[in-house]
Amino acid sequence: MLLSIFRFICEDLGCGGNKPGELLTLRHPKSENGTCYLFNNGMLQEIQWFKQSYGSWFLGDYISQDGSLYMATPVDPVFILLPVFDQARMKKGDDPGKFRQLDEILFVEGYPEYQHLLSLAEKCMEIVCQTQEVGSMKFYRLDNSKVLAWLTCKVRSLKKALPALDKNYAAQDEKQTLVDAVSIVGEYLKTEPWLKLLYDCLGLEFVDPTTKETNTETFPNAIENKMEYSNSLQEKANKKTGKHGKQTKQAKVETGSKNIRDMFSRASMELESFRVGLTPTVFYIPGFVTDQEQTQLLDHIYGGSGSKWKTLKNRRLQNWGGMVHEKGLVPQELPSWLTKITAKIHESSGLFPSAINHVLINEYHPDQGIMPHQDGPAYFPVVGILSLGSPVVMDFSPHLRLRSSGDDDISSDQSGKSGVPERDNQHSFSVLMMPRSLLIFKDDAYSDYLHGISDSPTQCYKQVVNETEALAYSSGDSRKDGDNKILHRDQTRVSLTCRLVPKVHKNLFRF
Ligand SMILES: O=C(O)CCC(=O)C(=O)O
Numbered sequence: 001m002l003l004s005i006f007r008f009i010c011e012d013l014g015c016g017g018n019k020p021g022e023l024l025t026l027r028h029p030k031s032e033n034g035t036c037y038l039f040n041n042g043m044l045q046e047i048q049w050f051k052q053s054y055g056s057w058f059l060g061d062y063i064s065q066d067g068s069l070y071m072a073t074p075v076d077p078v079f080i081l082l083p084v085f086d087q088a089r090m091k092k093g094d095d096p097g098k099f100r101q102l103d104e105i106l107f108v109e110g111y112p113e114y115q116h117l118l119s120l121a122e123k124c125m126e127i128v129c130q131t132q133e134v135g136s137m138k139f140y141r142l143d144n145s146k147v148l149a150w151l152t153c154k155v156r157s158l159k160k161a162l163p164a165l166d167k168n169y170a171a172q173d174e175k176q177t178l179v180d181a182v183s184i185v186g187e188y189l190k191t192e193p194w195l196k197l198l199y200d201c202l203g204l205e206f207v208d209p210t211t212k213e214t215n216t217e218t219f220p221n222a223i224e225n226k227m228e229y230s231n232s233l234q235e236k237a238n239k240k241t242g243k244h245g246k247q248t249k250q251a252k253v254e255t256g257s258k259n260i261r262d263m264f265s266r267a268s269m270e271l272e273s274f275r276v277g278l279t280p281t282v283f284y285i286p287g288f289v290t291d292q293e294q295t296q297l298l299d300h301i302y303g304g305s306g307s308k309w310k311t312l313k314n315r316r317l318q319n320w321g322g323m324v325h326e327k328g329l330v331p332q333e334l335p336s337w338l339t340k341i342t343a344k345i346h347e348s349s350g351l352f353p354s355a356i357n358h359v360l361i362n363e364y365h366p367d368q369g370i371m372p373h374q375d376g377p378a379y380f381p382v383v384g385i386l387s388l389g390s391p392v393v394m395d396f397s398p399h400l401r402l403r404s405s406g407d408d409d410i411s412s413d414q415s416g417k418s419g420v421p422e423r424d425n426q427h428s429f430s431v432l433m434m435p436r437s438l439l440i441f442k443d444d445a446y447s448d449y450l451h452g453i454s455d456s457p458t459q460c461y462k463q464v465v466n467e468t469e470a471l472a473y474s475s476g477d478s479r480k481d482g483d484n485k486i487l488h489r490d491q492t493r494v495s496l497t498c499r500l501v502p503k504v505h506k507n508l509f510r511f
């Protein structure tokens with residue numbers, strides 16, 4: 001028998017109820033799909049599901065491999081009952097529809113569990129209904145003007161609350177915050193009639209929800225972002241192409257008079273000179289941070305509370321920026337010591353459409369690695385990996401579906417022995433990642449290849465695609481055994497995997 005254990009975080013309301021919560025299947029007020037809600041102590045709660053790729057639970061004396069978590073947060077039941085009351089009044093055109101009794105209204109074919117909400121509906125639906133009493137019987141009919149007054153009230157209180165919850169809201173103008181508040185409330189409303197009526201009522205132009213995804217915040221386009229130009233890549237590019245300081249200065253002055261779009265294409269052009277190997281979407285930037293910056297980063301990583309580390313079977317990691325799950329990020333602000341580095345990667349690469357908002361810090365002892373894998377779909381397909389502490393070889397292997405027959409298999413390809421015979425996307429390759437370097441890969445290298453690090457304390461770097469670049473910038477960092485070019489990993493390596501999760505959830509609000 002399959003034993004399913006749900007791990008819930010839900011509010012203990014402490015209002016005297018001692019019945020266990022019930023899971024009810026009701027229709028989602030926007031999508032109309034059957035959705036699970038927790039009915040707990042007379043309160044309706046919606047459930048968010050969080051799952052991280054790596055995570056398990058200690059339960060008593062055993063480990064449950066599935067590390068997912070369900071979080072229940074209160075939702076105003078009026079949102080959930082609104083479509084049911086709307087349908088029940090059988091409104092046609094200008095006719096306001098019929099008064100009905102609650103048990104009739106809550107009879108929803110295929111969804112018997114609405115009946116559990118009888119007393120809740122009695123308490124809360126008067127706010128949006130007209131009522132009539134005949135003897136001991138009470139009749140309800142949804143009233144559009146009451147619904148709109150209630151919705152406007154929700155939007156206004158949310159608009160007031162947002163700036164205190166998130167500094168991005170505090171920085172924007174009031175009208176934009178109003179639009180954001182409507183779009184958050186709109187996650188619980190059908191477009192016809194409620195969302196359109198609400199836009200109208202607030203004097204806002206209706207935005208077609210099919211062009212704007214619900215339940216998430218999509219970051220503004222990069223070219224609308226304020227961005228300061230970083231010349232770090234420029235300087236390195238100049239070093240590589242032999243340009244001297246005067247030209248660098250000139251480029252910097254020009255920058256001030258160019259628009260943001262130009263800055264982006266400039267940053268990308270500079271990145272061009274760091275391209276390595278035959279796969280066109282891999283860049284290796286040696287010495288991306290200074291020795292001093294490396295020391296400061298390591299101090300922060302190891303200086304904080306030990307509880308930030310999560311121990312996995314073959315390495316430890318710290319998760320910064322919030323929880324990533326299938327549908328996006330439940331955000332947590334990055335600390336300033338991390339934004340210093342993520343801003344530098346964002347600005348100097350020009351590859352991310354908005355600020356990097358998630359950083360995974362991995363720690364590897366010499367006999368530890370990471371299995372060949374592909375980064376998840378929640379991320380924007382560009383990743384910047386900053387290496388600290390000790391060199392390591394990262395192997396890239398095309399997905400099985402792309403590999404030409406007769407090629408090495410992934411498991412035999414972990415020590416970087418594979419060659420790089422042709423310019424295509426079908427052959428394995430490896431990159432030597434020296435301390436303080438930044439590896440960026442995107443598009444094809446992100447989506448058509450698996451990347452991994454073998455758990456071997458010795459790795460061959462003879463055929464890595466960036467040997468010259470890696471060794472040129474790292475005197476004394478690398479070890480050579482004669483001509484063998486074997487890397488002896490004898491120190492701990494720490495890496496910062498910096499990514500952008502474009503969809504950020506903002507709707508964990510209580511209405
Ligand atoms: O540590 C590294 O260099 C790789 C980490 C990685 O691939 C990941 O976090 O997805």
Ligand SMILES: [Fe+2]
Nearest residue numbers: 373374375451
């Ligand atoms: Fe990865």
